Amino acid sequence: MSANQLTLWYLIASVCFILALKGLSSPTTARRGNLFGVIGMSIAVLTTLAVVARGRVDLILIAMLVGGSVGAIVARRVQMTQMPELVAAMHSMVGMAAVLIAIAVVNNPAAFGEHDPLPAGNRLELFIGTFVGAITFSGSVIAFGKLAGLGKKFRLFSSAPVVFKGQHLLNLALALVMIGFGVAFFLAPDKAWTPFLVMTAIAFVLGVLIIIPIGGADMPVVISMLNSYSGWAAAGIGFSLNNSMLIVAGSLVGSSGAILSYIMCKAMNRSFFSVILGGFGAAEGSAVAGGEQKTVRSGSADDAAFLMANAESVIIVPGYGLAVARAQHAVKEMANKLIEKGVSVRYAIHPVAGRMPGHMNVLLAEAEVPYDQVFEMDDINNEFGNTDVVLVLGANDVVNPLAHEKGSPIYGMPILEVAKARTVLVNKRSMAAGYAGLDNPLFYMDKTMMVFGDAKKVVEDIVKALD
Amino acid sequence: MSGTVDPTIINLVVFVLAVFVGYHVIWNVTPALHTPLMSVTNAISSVIIVGAILAAAPTETDFGSILGVIAVALASINVAGGFLVTQRMLEMFKRKQPKDKESGK
Secondary structure (H helix, E strand, C coil): CCHHHHHHHHHHHHHHHHHHHHHCCCHHHHHHHHHHHHHHHHHHHHHHHHHCCCCCHHHHHHHHHHHHHHHHHHHHHCCHHHHHHHHHHHHHHHHHHHHHHHHHHHHCHHHHCCCCCCCHHHHHHHHHHHHHHHHHHHHHHHHHHHHCCHHHCCHHHCCCCCCCCCHHHHHHHHHHHHHHHHHHHHHCCCCCHHHHHHHHHHHHHHHHHHHCCCCHHHHHHHHHHHHHHHHHHHHHHHHHCCCHHHHHHHHHHHHHHHHHHHHHHHHHCCCHHHHHHCCHHHHCCHHHHCCCCCCCCECCHHHHHHHHHCCCEEEEEECHHHHHHCCHHHHHHHHHHHHHCCCEEEEEECCCCCCCCCHHHHHHHHCCCCHHHEEEHHHHHHHHHHCCEEEEECCCHHHCHHHHCCCCCCCCCCCCCHHHCCEEEEEECCCCCCCCCCCCHHHHCCCEEEEECCHHHHHHHHHHHHC | CCCCCCHHHHHHHHHHHHHHHHHHHHHCCCHHHHHHHHHHHHHHHHHHHHHHHHHHCCCCCCHHHHHHHHHHHHHHHHHHHHHHHHHHHHHHCCCCCCCHHHCCC
């Protein structure tokens, strides 16, 4: 196959990837989009295999078989509540693959159709692709640990921010040293292993240091950011290999992750940098201990069932607590019971509810909640005023009216206006503060009734009471 | 002006245009599908497997080509895992036949 033919095939594959993303504009076209993605990937892999037909295709096929089987098994077994961990783990694979390829390029540029030794321009591109890949890998490993709840065993993976004095200064210094070695690699006349490897090692350390100070509820931003990085890493490798398809696919993914990060930051009214610098939840616990004792009204699942059964309209606000308790199926059952009684049931989703973008939507979809009952924040916020009962399940900061008060740490964050409803039911495990470490005035309102307990248990009790 | 265009410049052209395409396509993705978006972009960025295949191909096996083989395996996990888990999620978003009792109000 000539280089021209190869590039044309890569063009077709690139177009398929664009169509794959375009399909996601609506649930009805999304599956066809995914099919385009598969076709694009098949074209990319098969044409590349044709190019290297005289090489060790046997080894490559074995590796693909092994990796593909692992991927298929994981994709089949993973629970929907574990999606954030899975996505983080997959980002790390892309990052590691980028680093391994980069090392192979330095070792033997001829295998990639490059000059040996590698020209300076390609070395610069390789440097960028490598450090972004290395940061993606180690950062995603930390993100995975935090999301999978490994913090109890290793402090490094603690979902609370890990902060220490001089952290930002250290990161900055390391970044400068890393760039220094990158420049040395760029300027070196021949295979410059030492600066290359030192630069890569520092990038691995940096990835860890960048992610550890970021706390649990900022994970939607982190995971989108790493998504973006994995794309830029692929694009960087594409530059150094002069491979247009890698550049296109990498840029698509890079901009996708960047846009998601932006949406998530905006939904928390925080700047990207304040999230990255981290440490937001550091005051957790201390803010709760102080302050005067206020009274809350608490009720049982039976009371909640009674209120909802006699309402005309109910809006359910799911949060991370729902995912932790895996209560999505129970919630669907409850909603069905209510609908049978003639109650209108809708769901309101805040963009940062859960641990990754769209987390709640997937859980509700898994429980077969029809998606025309599920509303985004902007579409339902006007409806709370004429709603009888709102049931908040394991959400806190996203419904905190403090967001309207000047001077509060979350001032300006767009929230779901649940306080406008006639009655608010809040399910929480305890009165502990949310991620932001703030008290929530919503809980002390006269119209609010707290229902304490595990989300799944409480909802199941409500279902029983509805019978 | 004379001579051929440096490949790096062509790469830059492709890159900038692709970022624009990405920007416009991604803003049209419905928020409900943001999780499938992340998993499918994961699968797409594993097209880096192309580089891994080139790295793994040389007939003379050295440590570079062994790293290539490992990279092929890692990227394959993502290719298969990414597309399959996306498919699994999208199946869940399939509109169910509206039953009378579920029609709501």
